[in-house]
Amino acid sequence: MSKVTMPVEQQIPIQQVDYRAVLSEQEIAAIEHECSLYEERAAAGIDALKIVQDHRRWVSDESLYAIADLLQMPVVQLEGVATFYNLIYRQPVGEHVIHLCDSISCWLHDFPKIAEHLKAKLGIDFGQTTADGKVTLLTNVCLGCCDTAPALMLDGDLVENLDIPSIDNMLGKLTARGGKND
Ligand code: FES
Numbered sequence: 001m002s003k004v005t006m007p008v009e010q011q012i013p014i015q016q017v018d019y020r021a022v023l024s025e026q027e028i029a030a031i032e033h034e035c036s037l038y039e040e041r042a043a044a045g046i047d048a049l050k051i052v053q054d055h056r057r058w059v060s061d062e063s064l065y066a067i068a069d070l071l072q073m074p075v076v077q078l079e080g081v082a083t084f085y086n087l088i089y090r091q092p093v094g095e096h097v098i099h100l101c102d103s104i105s106c107w108l109h110d111f112p113k114i115a116e117h118l119k120a121k122l123g124i125d126f127g128q129t130t131a132d133g134k135v136t137l138l139t140n141v142c143l144g145c146c147d148t149a150p151a152l153m154l155d156g157d158l159v160e161n162l163d164i165p166s167i168d169n170m171l172g173k174l175t176a177r178g179g180k181n182d
Contacts, residue, residue, distance in 0.1 A: 022066035027055055031070055042073035045081045049088045058089040086140065087156075094129040096174055098154050099140035105149040106142075114150055114162055121171055135174060 019028065034047040048067045053059050059067075059082060068075040082088045089097070100118060102111055115126075122130055122137055129136040145151050148160035159170060 017062060017065040017069055019066040019070035022062055023052065023070065024055065027052055028070065031067070035071070041071045042077065045071060045073065045078050046085060046088075049078070049082055049085070053088060057095075058092050060090075064090075092129070093136040094133050096134060096155055097136045097138065098152055099138050099143070100126075100152045101141070101143045101150065102139040103142035103146075105146035106151060109149040110163075111150055114164075114167065117164055117167060121168070135171075 034044040150162045
């Protein structure tokens with residue numbers, strides 16, 4: 001039987017990632033600052049994930065291993081934190097991310113109609129990103145503003161009392177303004 005030789009990079013366990021080879025100086029400094037606020041470095045896990053996501057839009061496996069290395073914590077523990085917080089993206093997302101609430105109050109306030117409209121206007125389904133990389137569409141559990149349902153979160157900001165005109169207005173602004181920081 002012939003032996004299959006893997007490419008060199010695949011032979012290196014990703015666990016051996018050195019955080020200095022992956023994270024930028026700014027990311028490391030910001031994470032170290034968060035660590036200084038806690039007794040245990042591992043307590044800064046969610047903050048570290050957010051910092052890296054702010055710089056890269058999402059947290060790749062390589063980044064996850066690098067953060068775990070920097071925080072001197074088990075990768076599986078950090079992965080648990082990342083999985084628990086659904087605002088940590090473990091796959092690439094677009095410049096803008098929409099989380100449409102699909103919990104009970106929003107569901108009773110036209111969720112199906114609003115969901116279909118959003119999907120049709122963007123030309124994507126939930127869990128997808130537009131072809132131009134501009135918008136990712138996701139669902140979310142209750143956003144905590146049931147009295148102003150239906151609601152969504154756009155790039156971390158709540159948008160409440162949704163209706164078709166307000167969605168069209170929001171999407172129009174998104175396509176007009178380009179990047180998240182514009
Ligand atoms: S159910 Fe949508 S905000 Fe609570």
